[in-house]
Amino acid sequence: MDIQSVKLRFGIIGNAPALNHAIEVAAQVASTDMTVLITGESGSGKESFSKIIHSLSSRKHGDFISINCGAIPEGTIYSELFGHEKGAFTGASEPRKGYFEEVDGGTIFLDEIGEMPLQTQTMLLRVLENGEFIRMGSNKILRTDVRVVAATNVNLEKAVAEGKFRQDLYYRLNTVPIYVPPLRERGEDIYLLFRKFAADFSEKHRVKPIALMPEAKMMLIKFRFPGNIRQLKNLVDQISVLEYERTITPEIFRKYLPKEQTSFLPVLAEEKNTKTDFTERDILYKLLFDMKNDMDELKNLVMMMLKKEGNIKSANHLLQKHSHLFRNMDDFSVSEDTSTNKGLLLNAPTVQEEEYQYEKIEDVTHEEAPREEQEESLSLEDQEKELIIKALRKNNNKRKYAAQNLGISERTLYRKIKQYELENI
Numbered sequence: 001m002d003i004q005s006v007k008l009r010f011g012i013i014g015n016a017p018a019l020n021h022a023i024e025v026a027a028q029v030a031s032t033d034m035t036v037l038i039t040g041e042s043g044s045g046k047e048s049f050s051k052i053i054h055s056l057s058s059r060k061h062g063d064f065i066s067i068n069c070g071a072i073p074e075g076t077i078y079s080e081l082f083g084h085e086k087g088a089f090t091g092a093s094e095p096r097k098g099y100f101e102e103v104d105g106g107t108i109f110l111d112e113i114g115e116m117p118l119q120t121q122t123m124l125l126r127v128l129e130n131g132e133f134i135r136m137g138s139n140k141i142l143r144t145d146v147r148v149v150a151a152t153n154v155n156l157e158k159a160v161a162e163g164k165f166r167q168d169l170y171y172r173l174n175t176v177p178i179y180v181p182p183l184r185e186r187g188e189d190i191y192l193l194f195r196k197f198a199a200d201f202s203e204k205h206r207v208k209p210i211a212l213m214p215e216a217k218m219m220l221i222k223f224r225f226p227g228n229i230r231q232l233k234n235l236v237d238q239i240s241v242l243e244y245e246r247t248i249t250p251e252i253f254r255k256y257l258p259k260e261q262t263s264f265l266p267v268l269a270e271e272k273n274t275k276t277d278f279t280e281r282d283i284l285y286k287l288l289f290d291m292k293n294d295m296d297e298l299k300n301l302v303m304m305m306l307k308k309e310g311n312i313k314s315a316n317h318l319l320q321k322h323s324h325l326f327r328n329m330d331d332f333s334v335s336e337d338t339s340t341n342k343g344l345l346l347n348a349p350t351v352q353e354e355e356y357q358y359e360k361i362e363d364v365t366h367e368e369a370p371r372e373e374q375e376e377s378l379s380l381e382d383q384e385k386e387l388i389i390k391a392l393r394k395n396n397n398k399r400k401y402a403a404q405n406l407g408i409s410e411r412t413l414y415r416k417i418k419q420y421e422l423e424n425i
Contacts, residue, residue, distance in 0.1 A: 001027055001056065010052055012045075013196050014189030018181035022049065029176045030056035035128060037113075037173045038151040040180030043228035046151040049178055050109040053149055062106030065099055070115035078120045079136050088137025100133055104144045113150040113173065114159055118166065124148075125169045148173070183225040183232060190221050193229065197236035208246045210239055216253040223257060300407050385420045388413070392422065 003023050029036055030053045038046045047066060054064045072080050083098035099108060127133050128148060132141050150173050159165035183190055202209035225231050239256055395401040403413040417423060
């Protein structure tokens with residue numbers, strides 16, 4: 001059966017290449033008894049493909065049942081699938097057949113297979129391998145001939161790596177994979193489905209179908225639709241009920257789009273439960289770069305003061321004296337070993353020493369100055385404190401403007417004021 005015939009028979013609308021490929025694979029594998037794993041986002045129409053596979057198979061006259069593994073409580077899913085004996089658990093007043101026994105000769109569609117408990121996964125693997133199972137509370141082996149089509153909207157490979165899904169079961173289910181594309185990857189199919197749902201609503205309620213203006217149509221096609229086909233149908237029904245005007249403008253259409261999802265830009269796929277907490281390595285990076293900025297500001301502060309006084313040689317002397325603070329900042333690297341990182345913090349360098357090589361002024365008079373004049377320069381901290389006091393007094397204690405004059409951030413100025421106890425000057 002060709003793709004168009006399958007679409008007409010099962011009411012599938014769209015011509016996206018990924019959709020056509022999925023239909024083609026489903027039609028080809030239907031004639032076999034191979035296990036199929038259908039992947040795709042919630043609401044993308046995975047169950048429709050399970051029905052295609054069953055209806056085109058030799059089991060089409062047998063039973064077909066769809067089971068949502070995520071909707072059955074963990075304590076009862078084994079009994080639901082494989083049955084139980086009388087007295088197997090509280091309330092088990094009589095024996096009961098499970099779905100695998102009831103649908104013998106047919107097809108079972110196991111949706112949300114990733115939610116199945118590990119104990120139940122073990123028995124499912126035995127059914128797939130040997131066609132054998134055991135009811136809860138029994139030790140008698142029973143047999144069944146059931147084709148399994150499974151579906152999931154989670155990354156089973158990741159679940160296997162995390163120990164939440166059996167690796168052998170994953171490979172047994174994934175004999176023939178089928179990927180159902182999300183609505184946002186289907187382009188013009190979105191508008192075709194919109195018209196289909198609008199026509200269905202119109203026929204059911206005997207009203208004129210809604211239609212989109214060209215700008216509104218573009219908004220529709222570009223919208224992400226995280227809820228896929230279900231979300232689109234709900235959107236069409238909502239607009240059809242609430243709007244008296246049947247021609248929908250962009251302004252009207254925008255009102256029905258969820259505010260947090262109105263961005264039409266592509267969105268990177270993210271794994272669920274992504275950790276957003278900062279790691280110790282991230283914190284170390286931040287500390288190191290904050291220290292670099294502080295030392296840059298300190299260097300600018302000292303050089304501004306010393307150059308203002310015309311004491312260039314003293315500046316060179318101070319920089320050489322404190323050169324351990326200014327070495328190799330650009331050469332450091334953070335190790336994966338956090339103990340090494342902590343060691344780096346103790347000697348946190350700032351910028352490469354060559355950035356602080358200043359032109360030496362060869363002034364004969366200056367070089368022959370008396371020794372006491374060469375030693376009159378204050379310590380680094382005293383000169384920094386003096387310059388901060390001058391800047392605060394100049395700006396009437398307004399710290400914002402004082403910081404701007406000094407060429408440092410307000411945060412650094414506040415910290416220096418506290419360090420030098422200058423709050424009440």
